[in-house]
Structures are given as C-alpha cells and as structure tokens.
Amino acid sequence: MERDDYLETAVRDVLTGDDLAVDRRIGHAALLLATAGAAGPADRLITQWQTVTGRPASALAPDAVRARGWAMLFEARGDRPQWAESLPPLDLDAEERAHQAFLTRQVSDLDGLFEGSPVAGAIGALAPGRPDPVRAALAAGDPDGWAGLVTNRPEPDVAALAATRPLARRLVEGADPLGLGPDWPQQCAGALIAALRERYPAGTRSWPDLIAAILRLRGQRPGRPATPAGIAAAEHRLGVRLPDDYRDFLTVTDGLPADVVFPRLLPAAELRTEDDVVIISAPATVLLARTGGDWHAVEVDLTFGSSAHPSFRALLERHLRLLEASA
Structure with a gap:
C-alpha cells in the first residue's frame, strides 16, 4: 500500500x-x-x-x-x-x-x-x-x-x-x-x-446537535435538561427574563461540566446576579450582561483580557470551534 x-x-x-x-x-x-x-x-x-x-x-x-x-x-x-x-x-x-x-x-x-x-x-x-x-x-x-x-x-x-x-x-x-x-x-x-x-460544514446546528458535538469532543456525557418550572423559578428569583438562546440551552442541558479551559456552566437553580449581570459559571468567569435591550455573553480573563460575544450561543459555537481545532 x-x-x-x-x-x-x-x-x-x-x-x-x-x-x-x-x-x-x-x-x-x-x-x-x-x-x-x-x-x-x-x-x-x-x-x-x-x-x-x-x-x-x-x-x-x-x-x-x-x-x-x-x-x-x-x-x-x-x-x-x-x-x-x-x-x-x-x-x-x-x-x-x-x-x-x-x-x-x-x-x-x-x-x-x-x-x-x-x-x-x-x-x-x-x-x-x-x-x-x-x-x-x-x-x-x-x-x-x-x-x-x-x-x-x-x-x-x-x-x-x-x-x-x-x-x-x-x-x-x-x-x-x-x-x-x-x-x-x-x-x-x-x-x-x-x-x-x-x-460537512457546520452551518446552523440545532441546540441538541451543538451540545452533543461539544460533549462528544470533550469526552463527556449529556446531562438532564432543565424543566420549564425550574427555568421560571430561576427567573423569578433573579428578577429577570433570561435571553432566549440561553433558555433554549437550558431546555437541552441544565448546565455543562467544566472542561480544561472552560468553566462549569451552572444549572438554573445555581444562577445568581451581581452588579446587574447574571453569573452562569463557576468560577464566575462567564456572565450574561445586558446593554440596552440586547444580551451579550462575556468571558472574564484577568490574564489575557475579557471577551464579549454577541450572544450566549456565539460563545458556545466559538468553544466548539476551539475544541475542533485542538482535537
């Protein structure tokens, strides 16, 4: 051969x-x-x-x-x-x-x-x-x-x-x-x-496909989705309606485990607010912030500088691209 x-x-x-x-x-x-x-x-x-x-x-x-x-x-x-x-x-x-x-x-x-x-x-x-x-x-x-x-x-x-x-x-x-x-x-x-x-270009994946692709490349198993009641309770406790794409994410998986370079994404019951932002990770390095009427996802990195993404989904899609590049 x-x-x-x-x-x-x-x-x-x-x-x-x-x-x-x-x-x-x-x-x-x-x-x-x-x-x-x-x-x-x-x-x-x-x-x-x-x-x-x-x-x-x-x-x-x-x-x-x-x-x-x-x-x-x-x-x-x-x-x-x-x-x-x-x-x-x-x-x-x-x-x-x-x-x-x-x-x-x-x-x-x-x-x-x-x-x-x-x-x-x-x-x-x-x-x-x-x-x-x-x-x-x-x-x-x-x-x-x-x-x-x-x-x-x-x-x-x-x-x-x-x-x-x-x-x-x-x-x-x-x-x-x-x-x-x-x-x-x-x-x-x-x-x-x-x-x-x-x-097979990525195109626009459905939320289940996006999460499945991330977990597969990480070598992790899928978790349980958040219930509509659980999401509603979190929003009531936080006093804010979460962005639609983040709510869609929670209906597929109630948070994500940590990866080598990515923090644990919290389940709905552990979300909290601080200084008008919603903290969605532990440690608190991934935030949802609203400017005007638009939500953005922010990654806080004190060493290399913080990054703002136009949406929570955009943040996860970037994470997937990094996983694919390093696989």
Whole structure:
C-alpha cells in the first residue's frame, strides 16, 4: 500500500463520494490507523466523523468482520472509547472461533462469478477449493507474511487483521505490519478530518446537535435538561427574563461540566446576579450582561483580557470551534 496514494484517494472519497462511501472510507482508515498502534489518531478521526455527520458508530462496522475487529482491538488496549459505546458487546470467544473459521475457509476461483444466479450455489460446490493465502497468513499468526501479500493492494483488508485475536495485542502495541511509521497516522487523521469539515460544514446546528458535538469532543456525557418550572423559578428569583438562546440551552442541558479551559456552566437553580449581570459559571468567569435591550455573553480573563460575544450561543459555537481545532 502506497501511503500517499491511499491518503489522496481517501480524501477524494470523503469530499466527493456519497455518505456510504464516506462512512466506508473513514471506517477503513480508522481501522488502518488502529492496527498500526495509533489508537489516538483513530479515535480522533471517528469522533470528528461522528461530530460532523451525526451518524452512529455502527455505520463504521456494518459487517461481522469489522465489528469483530474493533472488539478485539478494544480488548487488547484495555478500554472502549466513548465513540464506541453504542456498539453492541460481543462474545469474544465465540467471535474468535467464527473468525478462525472465516480465515481457514476454502475459496474458489469461481467465487462471485455467478452471484445472484440460481446456479451460484451448485457451481460453487463443484468448483475446487483452495486456501486463501492472505487469510492463511493471519490464521498462522504471521502479520508480516500477511503484509507481504497485501503490500501492493490499495486498500488492504485491515478488518480481518484486527479481528485476529492472537495478533490484536501486538497491533495495539505498535507492531505496524504495513510500515506506516510513527508520523503518518497523525497526518492521515488530520487530512481526513479537514476533508470531513469541508464536506460537512457546520452551518446552523440545532441546540441538541451543538451540545452533543461539544460533549462528544470533550469526552463527556449529556446531562438532564432543565424543566420549564425550574427555568421560571430561576427567573423569578433573579428578577429577570433570561435571553432566549440561553433558555433554549437550558431546555437541552441544565448546565455543562467544566472542561480544561472552560468553566462549569451552572444549572438554573445555581444562577445568581451581581452588579446587574447574571453569573452562569463557576468560577464566575462567564456572565450574561445586558446593554440596552440586547444580551451579550462575556468571558472574564484577568490574564489575557475579557471577551464579549454577541450572544450566549456565539460563545458556545466559538468553544466548539476551539475544541475542533485542538482535537
């Protein structure tokens, strides 16, 4: 596999293919990186794909071999990333047996020749069978032999490699049978993430989508929404009607947990006023201030200077852009 050719084709598929082609390409690229010991870039790529498309992780594992491949890699690395939480758990012992049968299954030169025809089964049964040398190398636990056989293929079957349980730990630890090197996985993930952002520009997200994108990139779980009664009680206590976009935010999530560079956004019951501003974070570095009839969101930073945003939503959208840039 030529790395530059692979990446050029992958970027083109993401930019110009239909959604199924995008999912197939991102799924293959992520498995390719993961089997080279680059779990971080693989996770980052899939998280960004989820963020911009909103599609479930199951779209990247639409068949048994790919689902099995991810499951074996998760076992080998000892954790299951947040993006994969929606994937159903598998019986790994049963999957290992099924994969061994898959690797050792005899193939025929006539396989697929009469696909869809009533005679396909009969022809397949009569045709002489032989081992598939690529799968046989995996069955023998020989990733280097496998790599030698697929080196000229533009898109090696890394799912079958990942799903081979005895090899999974070696892959996670950086065996890198295809020789991708230490730097290329980051380059590949970065180029495909840039292509995804170009293919799926942010536009105007709904509030649920905006909050989900922020939490996904932070690696956090969604919280409960505020109730209409809770919002009304907060406004009564504060003596002010909160801005509409902030009220919309509360109806999706009653505050947000802190992030590395962003404070905890308070639930409605903890909001307070001070000097004609509404303090919405702890520590008190994010405020809602009204000038004339317009509300603004203000970030207070005594070191680098405070920033005013035209709305609370604008503040969160900027936060999302910073998360995307640092992912």
